[in-house]
Structure formats: C-alpha cells, structure tokens
Amino acid sequence: MSRRVFNLGLLLSLCAALILTLPACSGSQMEQWDAEVLSEVQPLEPPKFKEEVTAGKLTLTATQKVRARETPIERLTILHEESYSDIDWDNVGLVVFSILGGIVSIGLYFVFGFVVFKKSDKNEN
Amino acid sequence: MRTSALVLSLCLLSGCVTRTWTETTETTRPTGPTKEVVEDRPIGDEYFELKTNTEADGYSISENLNSDEQGRIVIDLVAPALQCLFYKHDVKLELWLYEKEEMIYTRMLTAAESETVLRETGVQAKLGQAIPLRREAADMLDKLIDSTGDKPLRDQLEQIRAKVKIKLAWE
Numbered sequence: 001m002s003r004r005v006f007n008l009g010l011l012l013s014l015c016a017a018l019i020l021t022l023p024a025c026s027g028s029q030m031e032q033w034d035a036e037v038l039s040e041v042q043p044l045e046p047p048k049f050k051e052e053v054t055a056g057k058l059t060l061t062a063t064q065k066v067r068a069r070e071t072p073i074e075r076l077t078i079l080h081e082e083s084y085s086d087i088d089w090d091n092v093g094l095v096v097f098s099i100l101g102g103i104v105s106i107g108l109y110f111v112f113g114f115v116v117f118k119k120s121d122k123n124e125n
Numbered sequence: 126m127r128t129s130a131l132v133l134s135l136c137l138l139s140g141c142v143t144r145t146w147t148e149t150t151e152t153t154r155p156t157g158p159t160k161e162v163v164e165d166r167p168i169g170d171e172y173f174e175l176k177t178n179t180e181a182d183g184y185s186i187s188e189n190l191n192s193d194e195q196g197r198i199v200i201d202l203v204a205p206a207l208q209c210l211f212y213k214h215d216v217k218l219e220l221w222l223y224e225k226e227e228m229i230y231t232r233m234l235t236a237a238e239s240e241t242v243l244r245e246t247g248v249q250a251k252l253g254q255a256i257p258l259r260r261e262a263a264d265m266l267d268k269l270i271d272s273t274g275d276k277p278l279r280d281q282l283e284q285i286r287a288k289v290k291i292k293l294a295w296e
Contacts, residue, residue: 035156047168047229053238056246058200060220060230062168062192071159076152083143 005113009106027082033074040069167196172223177205177216184208184261189223203246203285204262206239210273211265240278247281250288257292 043066050061172191179185186205192198200218209216216239220230234242250256258266266289270282 033154038153041166044163048165049230051232053202053242054245055249056202056206056242058202058218058232060198060200062171062196062198062229063165064168065163066166067161067163068166069159069161071155072157073153073155076150076154078148078150079145080148081143081145 002114002118005117009109009113027080030079030081032077032079034077035072035074038071038073042067042069167194168192169194169196173198173229174221174223175200176219176221177208180208180212184212184265186262190220201257202234202239202242203256204258205234206242206246207262207265207269209234209236209239210243210278211269243278243281243285247284250284254288255290256285256288257290257296259292263289263291 043064045065047062047064050063052059052061169192172189175186175188175190177186186208188201190198190200198220200220205216205218213236215236216234218230218232218234219228221228246256263286266282266286270279270286273279273282
C-alpha cells in the first residue's frame with residue numbers, strides 16, 4: 001500500500017512541477033493597428049527672414065513656403081509577451097517561500113503516506 | 126532523496142518572469158484621403174551657425190544658434206559690432222544651416238549700426254544687465270577702449286566692460 005501511495009505521490013508532484021514550469025515555455029503575439037499621420041514636406045521657396053533689431057540683438061523669424069502632404073494611416077504593431085524561468089533578487093523571496101511550501105506539502109504527504117496509512121495497514125494485518 | 130532533489134529543482138524552475146515588448150513594423154494601411162496644403166511654415170528647432178568675415182589676423186566670429194518652435198533666432202550683435210569698429214569696416218553676418226552646410230541669410234552690419242548696438246548695450250549694462258562675450262571679443266573691447274578717441278563711445282564701452290561676463294567655450 002505504502003509503495004502505491006509513494007508512486008502516486010511522486011507522479012502528482014511531477015505533474016504539479018510541470019504545471020508550474022509550463023509558463024516557462026509560453027509566449028504570445030498580439031497584433032494591433034496604431035493610427036498615425038504620414039507627412040511629407042517639400043520646400044517650394046528659399047527661407048524668408050523677418051528682421052527685428054532691439055537692444056543690441058537681432059531677432060530673425062525664419063519661415064519657408066512648403067507643400068505639405070498628410071495621409072492618415074494605421075501602422076501594424078506587434079505586442080510580444082514571453083514568459084521564461086528566472087531567479088533574481090526581485091523574486092527570490094517568492095521562490096524561497098515556494099520551496100518551503102513545497103517541502104511542507106511533501107512532508108505532509110509523507111506523514112500521511114508512511115505514518116497514517118502504514119498504521120492502518122498494520123492494524124488490518 | 127534523488128526524487129526530492131528532482132522535485133525541488135523543478136520547483137526552483139517555477140520562478141517565472143514575463144517580459145513584453147512592442148515591435149513596430151513597416152506594414153501600413155491608409156485610413157483616409159491625402160490632404161495637401163501649401164503654406165508658410167516656421168523653420169523651427171533647427172541648428173544654425175553664425176559666421177563673420179575672417180580678418181587678416183585670423184579673427185572671426187563663429188557661434189552655434191538654434192531656432193525655437195516659432196522659427197525665431199536671436200543673434201547677439203555686440204561681438205560683430207566690436208569687430209566692425211575695431212577693424213574699421215562693415216561686417217558681413219552669414220547664417221548657415223548646420224545640417225546642410227548651406228548659407229541661407231546674409232546681412233551687413235555698418236559702423237553706424239554698430240554704434241547704435243553698442244549705445245543700446247551700454248544702456249542695458251548701466252541698468253545692470255550682464256553682457257556675455259567670448260575672451261577674444263572682451264580683449265577687443267579693451268583694445269577699443271584704449272584706442273578710441275570718441276569720448277561718448279568710450280564711456281559706453283567702459284559701461285559694457287564693467288558688466289562683461291566671459292562666455293566659456295562650451296556656452
């Protein structure tokens with residue numbers, strides 16, 4: 001009986017670990033269209049300057065006659081999302097407590113498997 | 126023991142990190158008709174270089190300027206005015222477009238205009254305004270104070286000298 005419980009527990013533990021590690025392989029792409037204006041400016045004449053001299057300073061205001069073409073467009077943008085396994089100082093606390101939780105869970109499993117069930121087996125015998 | 130180690134290793138791997146990033150592609154699609162307009166636009170946020178004549182001793186003014194959003198470029202005329210009076214000839218101001226190395230504006234600064242510039246600047250200095258000048262222009266101001274025989278002009282130059290603030294190379 002205890003051997004069967006041990007094998008089942010091992011199988012369940014591996015399944016749990018696989019479920020936890022599966023996101024390490026995940027990745028997704030989402031496409032979206034962002035609106036923008038495509039503008040093309042073509043100078044038609046040389047720049048013109050308006051002069052103004054005040055208090056020892058010459059202020060020039062530069063303007064230029066241009067032909068501007070503006071086309072509203074949408075641009076394809078791809079949003080990538082990728083999950084991967086990593087341990088760094090930011091999530092080390094999370095990992096430590098996960099390990100502790102795992103050890104406690106496994107410990108409880110063995111307590112039930114080898115103490116509670118084993119006693120029941122002996123009693124049956 | 127080996128099984129526990131395996132389970133623990135797999136638990137360690139469960140520290141997942143998610144990262145997201147955006148990729149902008151070259152694929153576009155038009156969503157409306159093209160609008161075409163012909164208009165006068167300010168040449169804003171552009172870089173220019175101001176140059177003056179190169180003198181026989183190699184002196185020349187070269188300053189980097191930039192226009193604001195409205196296309197305004199402010200040129201300090203004190204140094205060109207000093208050059209004009211010191212070397213006793215009209216000074217040609219040239220404005221070059223920095224990116225294309227193309228001269229887009231020229232203007233002559235005459236002796237009469239230079240005196241007006243220095244008179245107005247002298248008034249500003251008397252009111253307490255600092256006059257930023259390069260070291261070479263400040264030296265030229267000193268020499269002009271010593272050499273000029275025009276008393277009102279010398280007074281104005283001395284007022285300017287009292288408020289000169291030397292501009293550093295990177296300014």
